[in-house]
Amino acid sequence: MxxxxxxxxxxxxxxxxxxxxxxxxxxxxxxxxxxxxxxxxxxxxxxxxxxxxxxxxxxxxxxxxxxxxxLGDSRDVRAGMTGTRVPVLGYIAAGEPVPVPGQDYWGAAEPLDVLDLPEGFLGKINKDTYALRVKGTSMIDALVDDGDVVIVQPVDSVQDGDMVVAWLQIEKEATLKRLYREGDRIRLQPANSTMEPIYVSADNLEVHGKVVGVLRSTV
Amino acid sequence: MxxxxxxxxxxxxxxxxxxxxxxxxxxxxxxxxxxxxxxxxxxxxxxxxxxxxxxxxxxxxxxxxxxxxxLGDSRDVRAGMTGTRVPVLGYIAAGEPVPVPGQDYWGAAEPLDVLDLPEGFLGKINKDTYALRVKGTSMIDALVDDGDVVIVQPVDSVQDGDMVVAWLQIEKEATLKRLYREGDRIRLQPANSTMEPIYVSADNLEVHGKVVGVLRSTV
DNA sequence: TCTGGCTCAGAACATACGTTCACTAAGGAG
DNA sequence: CTCCTTAGTGAACGTATGTTCTGAGCCAGA
CATH class of the missing domain: 1.10.10.10 (Winged helix-like DNA-binding domain superfamily/Winged helix DNA-binding domain)
Structure with a gap:
């Protein structure tokens, strides 16, 4: 030093x-x-x-x-910090959709963990960005494994093929899938060849956010 | 708030x-x-x-x-910060091994980027921990894609099957592979069914570290 | 109505704290 | 040698700043 x-x-x-x-x-x-x-x-x-x-x-x-x-001690986390603290709010099912305790489940609960991500590394990270820990292997072909953490950015619009946190309003269930619009219905496609897509009506679907990053611990 | x-x-x-x-x-x-x-x-x-x-x-x-x-504002990066700043030091080939400029290539160069990782999320992170951006898809079956960032922890000993940063001393080349000991030689195994393993003698191999985490940006 | 707790206003006080000045001492250049 | 720069000493000055005291208005409960 x-x-x-x-x-x-x-x-x-x-x-x-x-x-x-x-x-x-x-x-x-x-x-x-x-x-x-x-x-x-x-x-x-x-x-x-x-x-x-x-x-x-x-x-x-x-x-x-x-x-x-x-100024300028790059190993000192306090100096020049431009990152944003992202809370890991809970679990998301990558397989079958599972019900979650309440509709604002991810708003009220205490974070399981907290990540500090550098600004600019994963697009724009803001105060709305949060993270979820993945349960299940249905997104394995998209290189998202059981136990991985996905960084989720709430967005207004999504494109076909985006990996999204999908909320089924009637069933009160959440799941992690790729989204494709097919006429007036929407296909929620797992990335696992052994699993079948889910079809829902646009009315029943609320996109909570889009996956902008993945973090995995291999130890 | x-x-x-x-x-x-x-x-x-x-x-x-x-x-x-x-x-x-x-x-x-x-x-x-x-x-x-x-x-x-x-x-x-x-x-x-x-x-x-x-x-x-x-x-x-x-x-x-x-x-x-x-006290206790979890969105304030300065409060209760226990994370460590990890530099992204360069690129690592996940496909064919590629020569790197110098033997202390990753020691001297300026980091491409800097990550802030929370203590405890990925085992023990210390001052030696660094990160590398992956080139190539040879570790795709291990869910590591081209462009991903791997978090590397220098270690004294590795176990068979660990994903390591392997340095071939004679060839002066580095590559990212799984390591298996086979008698007096070592097999460096890609995680891609279309690629073949590399066999090297123990003398020629230097393990620069073990992958303890993966970070991917999907935007 | 009286009392006591909560919240605030204004002022005064003592000291904490940044600034500055005059002076000293050791070297290096000319 | 003088002149200049670097580094330090000790003291004084003035403001910044935390603390405290007196007293007021308000409101609930006895």
Missing amino acids: ARKGLNPRQQQILEFIQNFDEERSYPPTIRDIQQACNISSTSVVDYNLHILERGGYIRRDREVSRGIEV | ARKGLNPRQQQILEFIQNFDEERSYPPTIRDIQQACNISSTSVVDYNLHILERGGYIRRDREVSRGIEV
Whole structure:
């Protein structure tokens, strides 16, 4: 973690600011730094902070107490975070549709887990994006296995062939399938040669979202 | 995001602290809150902060300027972050092995991208963990497609059947395959019925790591 | 009606904290 | 040698900022 162009004192200050911020969730004062680094005067701290600021290591807000921000540590999750936290809201059946507790099942319950996905890696991720853990192997030919997590983006319109979270209103059941429009009915097609498609009327179907990503743990 | 048990003013204060902290990376002062929320006195802010603290919404460090920390907002990436940042270091051939520029190709180059993965979701993720983008479809039967990203964990020992990043020392080539020991030679097995395995001597093989996860973007 | 708790206003106080200034000391260039 | 830059010392200054005190209005319950 050593950086060129900084003398030991400046590195020490930089590290202290990072640790302090991590532990207490707010930056240190100049006098905090002074004491921690055994510096005799606040002016020395100020002097070295100027150097760190010119070097682009930190950003300072003048005349503001604790107005220090450490920049650009790429291993520090707090720095430059552009990702979005995506909750894993529950399970989705990739085989037979299964009933779920309530219609806003995925709105109320606590997430099973939470993922942090980088912006831009999977199209646009926003606050509506969520994830579901897949039960069953009906989408195996689409490379989605039992236990995988699918990232779901609520969308207004879907195209034929999209993998969607399909909600059957009458049956109050949800399932993960590919969607194809066929006249006034809709075919929900599994991606498994041993399974048959389901046909539903457009009225009965509500598309909760479209799968924009898949995440699998192989351990 | 509304929370029960809080009057509008307290909710407004809580939201302001969150937004302020997010934008400036340090918490606001009592007077910052006062102005932003149109409160006539600092004592009112202090009063309401006490209530928020008793309710467990924030933590305060007494006598410390900006000593406020918002607790338990699961959408705030900074709160309770336990994930690790994983760099996508380059490409890996899942088909024919391909030569790579240098032996420490994946150590020196800039990452193509960066992922933030939650601790615990994929076994143990540490600072050595990295990711590679897959070229080719030879692992298609293992549900790894062209363009997928595999999460790789350097390990000391591998078991037969593990999906590994295999480095052929003589050929200076890397490939993604399943590994099986067969006497004094090793079989590198694609997961694609149209492709044949590769046999190498144990001396010639260096296992760079084991695949512990797969991430796919379907948009 | 009185009382007590909740919420707030305004002001004053003490100290925390960033800034600045004058001065010192060690090197390097001319 | 002087002149300049880098690095540090110690103190003072002024504002920023958390704390506290007095008192008000409101409302439910005795």
